[in-house]
Amino acid sequence: MITVEQRTEFRKHFRYNVGRRLVLDKIVKCMVFVCVLVAIVPLIAILVNVFSNGASALSWEFLTQVPGAVGSDDPGGIGPAIQGTLVLIGLSSLIGVPVGVMGGIFLSEYGNNRYGRTVRFFNDVLAEFPTIVIGVFTFVLIVLTFGDFSVWAGSFALSIIMLPIIMRTTEESLKLVPVTYREAGYALGIRRWKVVFTIVLSSARSGLITGILLSVARIAGETAPLVFTILGSSQFIQDFSGPVDALPLRIWRLSSLPYDSAVAQGWGGAFILIIIVLSINIGVRYLFLHKKGQTLIKFKKLGSIS
Amino acid sequence: MTRLIDPHLSNLSEMMKQMCDLSVRCTNLAIDAYLGGQNARKEVHTLSSQMMDLYDKVGELTFDMILRYQPVASDFRLIRSSLEISYGFTRLGRYAYDITLVRDTFGDLSDCKNEVIYTLSGEIKQMVRLAVECFATLDLEKAKELRTDEDLVDKYYNKHLPMLITLNNVKCALADALVLRYMERMADHAAFVGDSVSYIVTGARTYH
Amino acid sequence: MMETMTKVPLKDNSTEDIKYKLIAENISASYDGIVTVKNVSMKFRDRAVTALIGPSGCGKTTFLRCLNRMHELTKNATLTGKVLLDGEDLYSNKVDPIINRRKIGMVFQKPNPFPTMSIYDNVACGLKLNGVKDKKIIDEVVEGCLKMASLWNEVKGDLKKPGMSLSGGQQQRLCIARALAIQPEVLLMDEPASALDPIATQKIEEMIQELKKEYTIIIVTHNMQQATRVSDYTGFMYLGDLVEFGETKQIFENPRNEITAKYVQGQFG
Numbered sequence: 202m203i204t205v206e207q208r209t210e211f212r213k214h215f216r217y218n219v220g221r222r223l224v225l226d227k228i229v230k231c232m233v234f235v236c237v238l239v240a241i242v243p244l245i246a247i248l249v250n251v252f253s254n255g256a257s258a259l260s261w262e263f264l265t266q267v268p269g270a271v272g273s274d275d276p277g278g279i280g281p282a283i284q285g286t287l288v289l290i291g292l293s294s295l296i297g298v299p300v301g302v303m304g305g306i307f308l309s310e311y312g313n314n315r316y317g318r319t320v321r322f323f324n325d326v327l328a329e330f331p332t333i334v335i336g337v338f339t340f341v342l343i344v345l346t347f348g349d350f351s352v353w354a355g356s357f358a359l360s361i362i363m364l365p366i367i368m369r370t371t372e373e374s375l376k377l378v379p380v381t382y383r384e385a386g387y388a389l390g391i392r393r394w395k396v397v398f399t400i401v402l403s404s405a406r407s408g409l410i411t412g413i414l415l416s417v418a419r420i421a422g423e424t425a426p427l428v429f430t431i432l433g434s435s436q437f438i439q440d441f442s443g444p445v446d447a448l449p450l451r452i453w454r455l456s457s458l459p460y461d462s463a464v465a466q467g468w469g470g471a472f473i474l475i476i477i478v479l480s481i482n483i484g485v486r487y488l489f490l491h492k493k494g495q496t497l498i499k500f501k502k503l504g505s506i507s
Numbered sequence: 508m509t510r511l512i513d514p515h516l517s518n519l520s521e522m523m524k525q526m527c528d529l530s531v532r533c534t535n536l537a538i539d540a541y542l543g544g545q546n547a548r549k550e551v552h553t554l555s556s557q558m559m560d561l562y563d564k565v566g567e568l569t570f571d572m573i574l575r576y577q578p579v580a581s582d583f584r585l586i587r588s589s590l591e592i593s594y595g596f597t598r599l600g601r602y603a604y605d606i607t608l609v610r611d612t613f614g615d616l617s618d619c620k621n622e623v624i625y626t627l628s629g630e631i632k633q634m635v636r637l638a639v640e641c642f643a644t645l646d647l648e649k650a651k652e653l654r655t656d657e658d659l660v661d662k663y664y665n666k667h668l669p670m671l672i673t674l675n676n677v678k679c680a681l682a683d684a685l686v687l688r689y690m691e692r693m694a695d696h697a698a699f700v701g702d703s704v705s706y707i708v709t710g711a712r713t714y715h
Numbered sequence: 716m717m718e719t720m721t722k723v724p725l726k727d728n729s730t731e732d733i734k735y736k737l738i739a740e741n742i743s744a745s746y747d748g749i750v751t752v753k754n755v756s757m758k759f760r761d762r763a764v765t766a767l768i769g770p771s772g773c774g775k776t777t778f779l780r781c782l783n784r785m786h787e788l789t790k791n792a793t794l795t796g797k798v799l800l801d802g803e804d805l806y807s808n809k810v811d812p813i814i815n816r817r818k819i820g821m822v823f824q825k826p827n828p829f830p831t832m833s834i835y836d837n838v839a840c841g842l843k844l845n846g847v848k849d850k851k852i853i854d855e856v857v858e859g860c861l862k863m864a865s866l867w868n869e870v871k872g873d874l875k876k877p878g879m880s881l882s883g884g885q886q887q888r889l890c891i892a893r894a895l896a897i898q899p900e901v902l903l904m905d906e907p908a909s910a911l912d913p914i915a916t917q918k919i920e921e922m923i924q925e926l927k928k929e930y931t932i933i934i935v936t937h938n939m940q941q942a943t944r945v946s947d948y949t950g951f952m953y954l955g956d957l958v959e960f961g962e963t964k965q966i967f968e969n970p971r972n973e974i975t976a977k978y979v980q981g982q983f984g
Contacts, residue, residue: 313790381827385890387788389841389897390817399844403831510981577940579967580976710969 251475255468263469268435268451276462279470281437282451286477288438289355289431289447290421297360298367298413305371310397312372321372328365335361336426343430350432352441358426363416370412374405410489418478424449448474512576515568516585522565523589527639529558530596534635534693537603538628541610541686544617548607555600565593584710588703592642595696595703599635602689602696609685619679623667624686630660631690631697638700647708653701660694736761736931737819737901742781742796744774746789751777753955754796759901759948764923764932766946766963768939770983774955775935779903782933783819784812800901817845820899824906826886828878828893834861835874837889841897856896864892865922884915888922895926902926904934908941920945939979943967951975 203211216222262278269277304324308317339358344350378401386396402409427433432444433454448470455467533554540547569586572578578586610616634656641649668687674680702713737759744752751774759765767775780786782798784805798805805815828837836843838857847853857874861867866888870876878889887907894902904923908916923932923945936942942949943963950960951972959966959975970976977983 379827381823381825382829384785384788385823385827385829385893386844388783388785388816388821388823388894389844390813390815391841391844392813395844400829400840404829406831577943579939579943579979580970582980583968 248475251468251472255465255470255472258462258465258469259472263466264473267437276460276466279446279448279451279455279466279473281434281446282448282470283473283477284437285352285431285445285447286421286449286474288352288445289359289427290417290481292352292356293359293363293420294413294417296356297363297416300360301364301367301413301416302371302409304364304368305375306397306402308368308372309375310393310401324365324368327361328369330362331425332358332362332423333425333428336429339426340429347442349442350430350444352431352438352443352445354430355427355445355447358430359420359423362423362426363420366416366419367412370415371405371409374408374412375401377408378404406489410485414482414485417481421474421478421481422449424453448477512572512578512582515572515576516582519565519568519572519586519589522561522568523593523642526558526561526565526593526596527642529554529561530599531635531639533558533600533603535632537606538632538690541606542621542625542628544610544615546607546610548604548611551600551604551607555597555604558597558600562593562597565589581707584707588707591703592700595638595699598696599693602693605689606686609682609689613678613682616679616682619676619682621683624683624690627660627663627687627690630656630663631693634660634694634697638697641701641704645704645708647705650701650705653698657694657698660691664688664691734761735759736801737782737933738799739778739782740797740799742778742794742798744777744781744786744792744794744796746777746786746792748791751955752781755952755955755957757950757957757960759931759933761931762927762929763947764927764934764945765948765950766942767933767935767950767952768937768942768978769952769958770978771937772954773952775952776905778952779821779905779933779935782901783816783821783903785816785821787812817841817897818899819901819903820894820897821903822887822891822894822905822907825910826883826890828881828886828889830877830879832878833875834870834878834881834889837878838892838896841893845897856898857892860892860895863895863922863926864888865918865925866892882915884911884918887911887915887919891919891922899930901931901933904932906935906937909937916941939967951978953978 260278264278264283265280266278267281268279269275304320308321308324311317312320335358339354339361343354343357347353382400382404383396386400387393391400427447427450431447431450433450434444434446438445452467452470452474455463455470458464533551536547536554537551540551569590572586634653637649637653637656640646641653664687668684671680671684671687674683706712735758739755739757739759742752742755743750751772753774755774755778757765767779769775777786780789781794781796786792786794794806796806800815800818803810805812828834829840832840835857838860839853842853842856858867858871861870866885869885870881878886881889887910891902891907908919911919920941923934926932927947934942934946936945946963948961949963949966951958951966951970951974953974959970959972961971965971966975967979970979
């Protein structure tokens, strides 16, 4: 037992120079704030830069028309590129999301063994793969086999890129769902796969959506794999088995041209690309995650739990 | 590690010890005084009231423990029995006082023969001492002995009480009747102590 | 101390035929190589509440999970023995464990209503995912179960509220309603009130007394006063063994085993 005298003795050893600590506290707070600014400044700078440079090229024709002849008076628009990007993202997601989510479910629910570890390892390797290599691989596999650049090839390459991201985030989100919910499901006599697909998956919804959106944003901006797989074109899509245009490709090509109007169009394209990615993000989040005041409840519960 | 209830249990044990002590002294004093022809009413009264005080305190303590600690198993049985036994001791004190009152009320009883009382008195004193030891050591053998002793006392009482009708001296007859009665009750309560001790040890209740 | 311990046989006082709903015979279980339940046999009487008490780590939760075949879902779990429900062995190869879990419902220690579902959906979940499609029947069952769990009056105004918006005690009652929805015959409860405040605990205990008129209830608790309030029979487990089993009054007033007496009086170190 610590006596009263001992307590007074021990208290003498504490530092009572509170003033210094308050100052230190403020300094650290400032440093942290500054770091945050340093992190945000490039983002804002890019957005401002892109907007200011690209705003001049924005117009309805810009968004909907085909590109005109290079260097001519009527530079046209990037309509096919926008269409191409949207189609490519959509098709890749159709391939990549189900496969990735199922893979993530496998790893999280059934993958605590050597087999699962191997799959996880290869998944991590694939996630770090240089995308240009993936592009070349797709070139050999699809373009050369079928004889033409196509939307299929582009989607295939992009889905390979988005697959490991989705698998990894799905696995992590599912693992975050407490075991107790699975057990409650089993105790109700529900079969394992039903428990996973109804209870666990819906609980991990927000993590899953975040992962998918992350990967969509990633592939929307990938240029290297598109070079070898879609070739690029100046027409709207007529046939999925032919070449198609996409925004990153178009931006790259426009920016390399020596004409000012082309460069301005490149900036405009970049701006459009950012807008597309942002709106997909915000739109999907709003649709899926703000149902019936769910997030408010979640924050309330987080507060009460912690 | 001491449980929260332990200090209270030792407090209870202290009080019970005091009551045991008092009941032995009470009994011996009352019976010896009666047989020796002295009036010990005041002393026995003091001892008896002390026992009543202790009984109240024991009651307070036991119900306090039940309220606060919800005792179970042997703790519970000990507490329940302590309450019953302390009541028994107060009855012993009461009857001891009643015996001294006989001397006090009836005055001089030197011409009474007292043989019956004399024989029984030894047995009663022995039974009270046995009851106290039984509770102190929680000895089942002693509890059994108390029951058999009580049987004997009952038989003796039933045999000798009617015989008092034949006595010529009314005063002696009445005095003997009263004292016999009180002693028989004291034997009963001593035996009840044995029953309570048996409950503490085995958990079996004796119903009368 | 262990060697002097004797296994106390079940005492059948009455001469009438006592109906045992659930009988566990020679259950031994382990996980990760550690044996947690050593050859435990118990009989659970129909329409009665049986409590399992014992210090932490004595195997009572593992034993409970053996009764509805939840133990085999634990990693590296092994189990031997038989569990007879109305005479039928739950562990025989012919029986599907999923079907058994519908006959024996379970309520867990920490309330765990499904977070993404409303109150109605939580209770109906077991029904819907087990193939019940008739909305009228589901409505009836949901209302009945919420009434049995003494929650109906508090939530009937808005059944579509998220399950997580209820208080802790209400959430636990919701979980009980959810377990009752699949029409089990036996209800297993693993320390159902340990995470709750006294008033919520009291409501759960009162509810158990009501439920025992229709169900056989087995409750694991580390609160001995709860066991005395709520149960008819009590089993005391220590280090994986069943040390003593009997009527609650007898266990707490006059335990026959020395270790039981020490434990119920709080004399464990």
